[in-house]
Each structure stands twice: as C-alpha cells, then as structure tokens.
Amino acid sequence: xxxxxxxxxxxxxxxxxxxxxxxxxxxxxxxxxxxxxxxxxxxxxxxxxxxxxxxxxxxxxxxxxxxxxxxxxxxxxxxxxxxxxxxxxxxxxxxxxxxxxxxxxxxxxxxxxxxxxxxxxxxxxxxxxxxxxxxxxxxxxxxxxxxxxxxxxxxxxxxxxxxxxxxxxxxxxxxxxxxxxxxxxxxxxxxxxxxxxxxxxxxxxxxxxxxxxxxxxxxxxxxxxxxxxxxxxxxxxxxxxxxxxxxxxxxxxxxxxxxxxxxxxxxxxxxxxxxxxxxxxxxxxxxxxxxxxxxxxxxxxxxxxxxxxxxxxxxxxxxxxxxxxxxxxxxxxxxxxxxxxxxxxxxxxxxxxxxxxxxxxxxxxxxxxxxxxxxxxxxxxxxxxxxxxxxxxxxxxxxxxxxxxxxxxxxxxxxxxxxxxxxxxxxxxxxxxxxxxxxx
Amino acid sequence: xxxxxxxxxxxxxxxxxxxxxxxxxxxxxxxxxxxxxxxxxxxxxxxxxxxxxxxxxxxxxxxxxxxxxxxxxxxxxxxxxxxxxxxxxxxxxxxxxxxxxxxxxxxxxxxxxxxxxxxxxxxxxxxxxxxxxxxxxxxxxxxxxxxxxxxxxxxxxxxxxxxxxxxxxxxxxxxxxxxxxxxxxxxxxxxxxxxxxxxxxxxxxxxxxxxxxxxxxxxxxxxxxxxxxxxxxxxxxxxxxxxxxxxxxxxxxxxxxxxxxxxxxxxxxxxxxxxxxxxxxxxxxxxxxxxxxxxxxxxxxxxxxxxxxxxxxxxxxxxxxxxxxxxxxxxxxxxxxxxxxxxxxxxxxxxxxxxxxxxxxxxxxxxxxxxxxxxxxxxxxxxxxxxxxxxxxxxxxxxxxxxxxxxxxxxxxxxxxxxxxxxxxxxxxxxxxxxxxxxx
Numbered sequence: 054x055x056x057x058x059x060x061x062x063x064x065x066x067x068x069x070x071x072x073x074x075x076x077x078x079x080x081x082x083x084x085x086x087x088x089x090x091x092x093x094x095x096x097x098x099x100x101x102x103x104x105x106x107x108x109x110x111x112x113x114x115x116x117x118x119x120x121x122x123x124x125x126x127x128x129x130x131x132x133x134x135x136x137x138x139x140x141x142x143x144x145x146x147x148x149x150x151x152x153x154x155x156x157x158x159x160x161x162x163x164x165x166x167x168x169x170x171x172x173x174x175x176x177x178x179x180x181x182x183x184x185x186x187x188x189x190x191x192x193x194x195x196x197x198x199x200x201x202x203x204x205x206x207x208x209x210x211x212x213x214x215x216x217x218x219x220x221x222x223x224x225x226x227x228x229x230x231x232x233x234x235x236x237x238x239x240x241x242x243x244x245x246x247x248x249x250x251x252x253x254x255x256x257x258x259x260x261x262x263x264x265x266x267x268x269x270x271x272x273x274x275x276x277x278x279x280x281x282x283x284x285x286x287x288x289x290x291x292x293x294x295x296x297x298x299x300x301x302x303x304x305x306x307x308x309x310x311x312x313x314x315x316x317x318x319x320x321x322x323x324x325x326x327x328x329x330x331x332x333x334x335x336x337x338x339x340x341x342x343x344x345x346x347x348x349x350x351x352x353x354x355x356x357x358x359x360x361x362x363x364x365x366x367x368x369x370x371x372x373x374x375x376x377x378x379x380x381x382x383x384x385x386x387x388x389x390x391x392x393x394x395x396x397x398x399x400x401x402x403x404x405x406x407x408x409x410x411x412x413x414x415x416x417x418x419x420x421x422x423x424x425x426x427x428x429x430x431x432x433x434x435x436x437x438x439x440x441x442x443x444x445x446x447x448x449x450x451x452x453x454x455x456x457x458x459x460x461x462x463x464x465x466x467x468x469x470x471x472x473x474x475x476x477x478x479x480x481x482x483x484x485x486x487x488x489x490x491x492x493x
Numbered sequence: 494x495x496x497x498x499x500x501x502x503x504x505x506x507x508x509x510x511x512x513x514x515x516x517x518x519x520x521x522x523x524x525x526x527x528x529x530x531x532x533x534x535x536x537x538x539x540x541x542x543x544x545x546x547x548x549x550x551x552x553x554x555x556x557x558x559x560x561x562x563x564x565x566x567x568x569x570x571x572x573x574x575x576x577x578x579x580x581x582x583x584x585x586x587x588x589x590x591x592x593x594x595x596x597x598x599x600x601x602x603x604x605x606x607x608x609x610x611x612x613x614x615x616x617x618x619x620x621x622x623x624x625x626x627x628x629x630x631x632x633x634x635x636x637x638x639x640x641x642x643x644x645x646x647x648x649x650x651x652x653x654x655x656x657x658x659x660x661x662x663x664x665x666x667x668x669x670x671x672x673x674x675x676x677x678x679x680x681x682x683x684x685x686x687x688x689x690x691x692x693x694x695x696x697x698x699x700x701x702x703x704x705x706x707x708x709x710x711x712x713x714x715x716x717x718x719x720x721x722x723x724x725x726x727x728x729x730x731x732x733x734x735x736x737x738x739x740x741x742x743x744x745x746x747x748x749x750x751x752x753x754x755x756x757x758x759x760x761x762x763x764x765x766x767x768x769x770x771x772x773x774x775x776x777x778x779x780x781x782x783x784x785x786x787x788x789x790x791x792x793x794x795x796x797x798x799x800x801x802x803x804x805x806x807x808x809x810x811x812x813x814x815x816x817x818x819x820x821x822x823x824x825x826x827x828x829x830x831x832x833x834x835x836x837x838x839x840x841x842x843x844x845x846x847x848x849x850x851x852x853x854x855x856x857x858x859x860x861x862x863x864x865x866x867x868x869x870x871x872x873x874x875x876x877x878x879x880x881x882x883x884x885x886x887x888x889x890x891x892x893x894x895x896x897x898x899x900x901x902x903x904x905x906x907x908x909x910x911x912x913x914x915x916x917x918x919x920x921x922x923x924x925x926x927x928x929x930x931x932x933x
C-alpha cells in the first residue's frame with residue numbers, strides 16, 4: 054500500500070505540475086522566475102525523498118517485483134489498454150536516479166538560465182521529461198512504456214532547439230528527430246507484434262508466453278529485433294550515432310540530463326527490462342553485444358579526433374553506453390544497472406562543469422599532465438604510425454557514417470523523386486490538353 | 494448555369510460573412526445535439542423514393558464535425574477573411590453528400606459539390622487566371638464517369654434508389670467493387686487518384702479546400718455502401734485497398750518533405766493523415782473505431798492548422814519553406830497553438846491521435862501484420878513532416894525580418910483554438926468517454 058502511494062506520487066507530482074504550468078500559459082499568467090525556482094526546488098526535494106524511500110522499501114522487500122493493475126484506460130471490442138505498473142529494483146533505481154538528477158539540474162538551471170527568456174519553457178519541458186521517465190520506469194506494458202518513451206523524445210527534440218532563434222540548433226534538432234522517429238517505430242511495432250502473437254504487451258509475462266504462443270520462432274524473434282531497433286537511437290548506438298554530438302546545441306543543463314544521464318540510458322534500460330525475453334534467443338544477445346561493442350570502438354576512435362569539450366563528452370558517453378550494451382549481452386545485468394547509475398552521475402557532473410572548463414583548467418593545471426601520462430600508456434602505440442594516421446583520417450570524418458546513411462536514405466527516396474517528376478510532367482500535359490479543349 | 498452565375502459573385506460583404514458564420518454555428522449546434530441525443534435510430538427523409546436524406550448517427554457525426562471544424566477555423570480570423578458567397582454552395586453540397594442515403598442522392602450532391610470548383614477552373618483557364626486545373630478537371634470527369642457507370646449498374650439491378658443499408662451483397666460484383674474503389678479513393682485523394690489535390694492548392698481558398706475534404710465523400714461511400722458487406726468481398730480487394738491507403742500516406746508525407754510551398758506542405762500533411770482513416774476503416778472493428786476518432790481529430794485539428802497558416806500568410810509574406818522564418822519570435826502564441834495542434838495529430842502521448850494510433854495499429858496488425866508495419870512507418874514519417882513545417886515556419890531566424898509584422902493572436906481569437914485543444918487532450922486522456930459515442 055505504501056509502495057503504491059509512493060510510486061503513484063512520483064507519477065502524479067510531475068503530471069500535476071505540468072498541467073498547472075500549461076494552464077498558466079493559456080491563461081496568460083506570467084509566473085515570476087523566483088516562484089518557479091522555489092516551486093521546482095521543493096518538488097524535486099519531495100520527489101527525491103519519495104523515490105529514495107521507495108527504493109529502500111523495494112530493497113527491504115527483498116527486491117521482489119510488485120505488480121499493480123488498474124481499470125482499463127481504453128476498451129474497444131476485445132481490445133483493452135490496461136494501466137499496468139511494476140515496482141521493482143530496476144524501475145525504482147531509475148526513478149531514484151531521475152529524481153536526484155532532475156533536482157540537481159533544476160538547481161543548476163536556476164543560476165545558469167537566470168533571467169533567460171525561455172526559463173518557463175525549460176522548466177515545463179523538464180517537468181514533462183520527468184513525467185515521461187517516471188512512466189517508463191514503472192510501466193509494465195509496452196503501450197504504456199511507449200507513451201513515456203515518446204514524451205522523453207519530444208521534450209528532447211524541443212530542448213535541442215531551445216535557442217529557437219538560431220538556425221543550427223534547429224537543424225540539429227531535426228536530425229535528432231529523424232533518428233528518434235525512425236527508431237520509435239521499433240517500440241510501436243514490438244507492442245503491436247506482441248499483442249498480435251501473444252495477446253499481451255505485458256513484458257513481465259512475455260517470456261512465459263513464448264512457450265505457449267501459436268507463432269513461429271521467427272515471428273517472436275521479431276519482437277526482440279524491434280526492441281533493439283528502438284533502443285538504438287535513444288542510446289546513440291551505431292548507426293544512429295551522429296545526432297548525439299549535434300544535440301549538444303541545447304542548453305548545458307539539458308545536455309547533461311538528456312545525453313549524459315537519463316535519456317541516453319533509456320536504451321540499456323529497455324534492454325534490461327527485456328532481458329528475460331532476450332535470454333530465450335541467444336542471437337539477440339549476440340546482436341546487442343555486437344552493436345554495443347562496435348559503437349564503443351567507433352565512438353572512442355571518433356571522440357579522440359574532436360577538440361571541443363561537449364562533443365568529446367558526447368562520444369565518451371556513446372562509448373560507455375556501448376560498453377553497457379556489451380555487459381547486458383554478457384548477462385551482467387546487475388553490473389549494467391550499477392554502471393548506468395555511476396555513468397549517469399559522473400556524466401552529469403562532467404557536462405555541468407563543461408561550461409567552466411577553461412576556468413577549471415587554470416585553477417588546476419595538472420589536468421594537462423594527467424592527459425600526457427594517459428597518452429603514453431595508450432594502446433594506440435601498438436599500431437604502426439601509418440595505420441594510426443589512416444584511422445585518424447577516417448575517424449576525423451566519422452568513418453563516413455553520415456555519407457552512408459544519406460546514401461541509404463537516397464535509395465529509399467529515389468523512386469518517390471522519380472514518380473514526382475513524372476507526375477509533374479503528366480500534370481503539365483493535362484493542363485495543355487484541357488486548355489486546348491476549353492479554348493476551342 | 495445558375496450555379497455558374499452565382500459562383501461569379503465573390504462577396505466581400507460583411508453581412509454575408511456573418512450570415513455564413515451564423516448558419517454554420519446554428520448547424521453545428523443542431524447536428525452536434527442531434528448526434529449526442531441519437532441512440533442509434535435513423536430518420537430518413539425521402540422525396541418520391543428518389544432523393545433520400547438520412548439522419549443516422551454516422552451522418553450526424555460527419556455533419557457535426559464538418560460544421561464545427563469550419564466554424565472553429567473561420568471564427569478566429571473572421572475580421573481578416575472575405576468569405577465568398579460561393580462558399581455557401583460548398584457547404585450545401587458537402588452536407589448533401591454527408592446526409593445522402595442512396596446512390597442517386599449521393600451522385601447528385603457529389604456532382605453538384607465538385608462542379609463548383611470545376612466551373613471556377615474552366616472559367617480561370619478560359620480567362621487565363623488560373624495556373625493549372627487541368628488534372629482536377631480530367632480526374633473529376635473520370636470519377637464522374639465512374640459514378641455514372643455505377644449508377645447505371647445500380648439502376649439495372651434496381652438498387653439505385655434503395656437505401657445503402659438495404660443493398661444486397663450479390664450486387665457487389667467485381668465491376669461494382671472496382672468502380673466504388675475508384676470513386677472512394679479519388680474523393681479521398683489517395684494514390685493513384687490523387688493528383689487533383691495539387692491543382693486545388695493555390696487556386697482555391699483554404700476553407701473551400703477544407704470543405705471538400707470535410708465532406709468525406711469517400712469515407713461516407715465506404716462506410717455506408719461497402720462496409721456492411723465487406724467481409725464477403727474478395728480478400729485481395731481489401732489488401733489492395735489497405736496497401737494503397739498506407740502507401741498514399743507515405744507518398745504524401747514524402748511529397749510534403751520535398752515541397753517548399755507552405756500551403757501545399759500543410760495540405761499534404763493533412764491528406765497524409767486523412768489517408769490513414771481508410772486504413773483503419775478497412776482493417777477491423779477496433780481499428781475502425783480508431784479511424785472514426787481519427788476523422789474527428791484531423792478534421793478539427795487539421796482545419797485549425799489551415800486556419801493558422803492562413804493567418805500567418807496574411808500578415809507575413811511567407812510563401813515558401815526554403816529558409817527558416819523564426820516566426821515564433823513575432824507570433825509566440827500562434828507558434829504554441831500550431832505546435833500543439835500538430836502534436837494532437839501525430840500521435841504524441843496525452844493527445845487524441847495517440848489513442849487513434851494505438852487502436853488502428855493494433856487492429857491492423859491483427860489482420861495484416863506486415864501492412865501494420867507500413868502504417869507505423871507512415872505515422873513516423875508524418876511526425877517528421879510536421880516538425881519540418883513547424884521548425885521552418887516558426888523557428889530559426891529569417892533573412893527578411895522587415896516583411897514580418899508583429900500581429901500575434903489576441904486572447905479572444907485564441908479561445909476557439911484553445912477549446913478544440915482542450916477537447917483533443919481530453920480525448921487523449923479519457924478516450925473511453927468519447928469512444929462510447931462512436932458506435933453505429
């Protein structure tokens with residue numbers, strides 16, 4: 054009962070705050086910055102305390118998963134969309150991480166975005182993100198998880214384009230949008246596919262249902278591929294890497310929370326949620342491991358050719374998340390969860406400090422010496438100078454990843470372009486023909 | 494001949510404008526209350542057994558969203574708009590189509606409704622005022638021929654003046670199915686009978702185009718004429734219909750991505766969404782309920798988007814999306830409204846279209862899993878197109894700031910839009926309340 058109240062509070066607090074902010078906007082109530090700062094401060098303190106207690110209760114309960122079912126949200130014919138939630142170690146840990154880091158970001162933003170024109174917008178989007186993440190953390194069905202997943206994606210795109218009067222952030226937000234939308238197809242397809250073949254989207258019972266499902270192994274395997282596909286863009290894994298460094302155009306606090314901490318780890322979170330299902334299909338674990346490993350190597354190589362702090366951090370993040378994918382593939386799920394928490398915390402700190410990097414450098418010049426020591430011990434020295442130079446040149450161009458993805462996109466669009474040209478000619482011929490008849 | 498004369502009277506008279514708005518308001522009230530009070534009974538008005546007008550729940554639903562959508566789109570911009578007198582004929586023709594209950598009545602009103610723009614095109618081509626129009630006229634003539642052929646077949650079988658619901662299944666032979674397919678798809682702007690839409694944009698005012706789409710001639714014919722006996726039709730027929738409507742949505746979206754004309758892109762986005770209505774209707778009863786809801790969502794939100802675009806175009810010289818215009822700096826409220834209307838259409842959680850997508854995709858995957866994946870692709874691409882339009886119009890920075898006036902919407906102008914948005918989000922949050930009423 055207490056656990057239920059606690060996790061529902063974590064869902065309802067950001068939702069209510071979101072609704073209040075939206076109503077204030079439409080009623081044209083200009084909320085003062087001080088009021089906003091104070092409000093989010095107390096909200097984040099309350100949420101952190103609640104999620105901390107919730108995590109403690111889950112651990113005291115022996116880390117057992119607790120299931121909560123509510124009356125159907127939507128009933129049409131035989132189809133029902135039930136509000137199903139689960140409170141387990143994975144969900145409560147992610148919720149705790151969300152509450153604590155969002156609190157830190159709220160506090161940091163009160164100074165960083167002080168007197169900024171879009172402060173209200175920033176707070177609204179961050180609250181929506183919190184609600185989306187809480188939904189993802191506690192949802193037990195793919196449909197519900199998709200709702201939270203989409204909210205996180207939408208807020209992410211809007212925050213990349215936070216400085217909306219500049220062209221470059223908008224271009225980059227569109228780039229992120231394309232990657233997100235293409236991969237979100239995966240989660241939607243997985244939901245519909247599992248509904249079709251297993252008559253349920255509850256991922257806690259999907260592993261059990263696999264043995265009783267009236268479908269071929271290939272059909273069931275598809276669900277796994279869709280899940281992996283959906284995780285690719287959010288966690289910036291190959292081939293959807295290039296949007297992440299570009300997404301750093303947003304304000305530093307949003308870069309920290311999205312691409313250093315919470316949004317970027319949603320991919321591994323989803324894989325962990327589906328680990329029981331993946332364990333039925335070793336090929337899926339191989340795919341996860343391969344993608345993660347390749348992304349880690351790729352990001353590590355490309356990151357070394359970049360010179361600005363935020364881009365370097367972005368590639369370092371991709372690389373670490375790739376390693377988390379490998380850990381999941383190897384079956385180290387507890388370790389992967391620990392890695393997520395540790396990595397998210399460290400990256401948040403690094404991203405938030407990135408704007409004062411120059412000052413840090415002057416205050417602590419030993420940073421450069423540390424870097425030199427690190428370079429001397431590098432594995433790179435094992436390769437010949439020529440090989441290193443070639444790798445460097447390719448890494449500088451991001452291994453031409455954008456070129457190849459654009460080529461694939463062009464191939465998809467080519468028939469449409471061809472048809473559009475034909476249609477234009479046909480329409481012009483029609484015009485001439487009709488004109489001739491009417492004039493006569 | 495009479496119609497032709499009336500069409501030439503382009504009114505700028507204020508009383509005319511208010512009369513039309515008054516009529517629309519009255520009809521909105523009547524149809525909406527009749528729809529809400531209707532418990533499934535059908536009132537049929539016949540004239541010598543030839544003309545048959547029906548006030549069944551489905552027709553009342555269509556009529557209600559037709560009037561409310563136009564009213565919501567027109568009221569906020571009433572001071573700026575010059576509603577031409579011919580608009581009344583569009584409204585009359587559309588309502589005739591919506592309420593028609595046999596093939597002959599449908600034929601008469603469809604011909605009347607399409608003749609109004611056709612005569613305008615003929616006159617335009619004669620006087621060299623119109624750019625294009627040839628494809629519209631050829632396709633209109635072709636569909637008119639198909640409808641006439643269908644009517645002849647129906648007369649021979651003695652069903653031309655019979656109520657749609659009483660037509661026996663043996664009447665639906667292959668020629669009848671093919672003719673109906675052409676009429677439905679052409680009326681709905683679905684590939685490969687879609688090219689007439691290009692001709693309309695730029696030559697007709699947005700509210701006239703909107704009234705043509707809102708008449709939902711294709712949907713009406715499908716639901717009343719084909720749907721009752723569709724289970725007895727060959728499977729291949731249904732699969733072809735489904736594939737074409739999904740492909741059509743993808744085609745329109747990609748066409749929109751390549752297009753730079755603002756009005757054309759918005760219309761393509763609207764038509765891409767409309768194509769998905771037929772997908773839902775053809776799939777299964779669950780998806781059909783989603784499609785009815787979708788019809789309501791895109792009618793209201795789509796007309797509002799058109800109306801907002803026309804408002805923007807009136808005060809800015811924005812015609813082409815070949816650069817970023819950054820209008821959000823000058824029109825912040827309008828930008829938020831535009832963005833939210835788009836969200837309600839592309840399936841963002843908490844918005845109405847989220848429910849629609851859930852129902853349609855689930856229903857479609859139950860029947861045809863691979864076509865369901867096509868639908869998911871179409872939905873994702875629609876989202877990309879919307880963001881593209883939104884960012885090009887409202888975000889970034891224009892190179893010609895002197896051409897943009899600061900004329901953001903007043904609170905009173907925003908009220909109708911805000912009410913529609915509240916409805917859309919209420920549907921998204923409490924869908925069962927609304928879906929209960931969509932049964933006939």
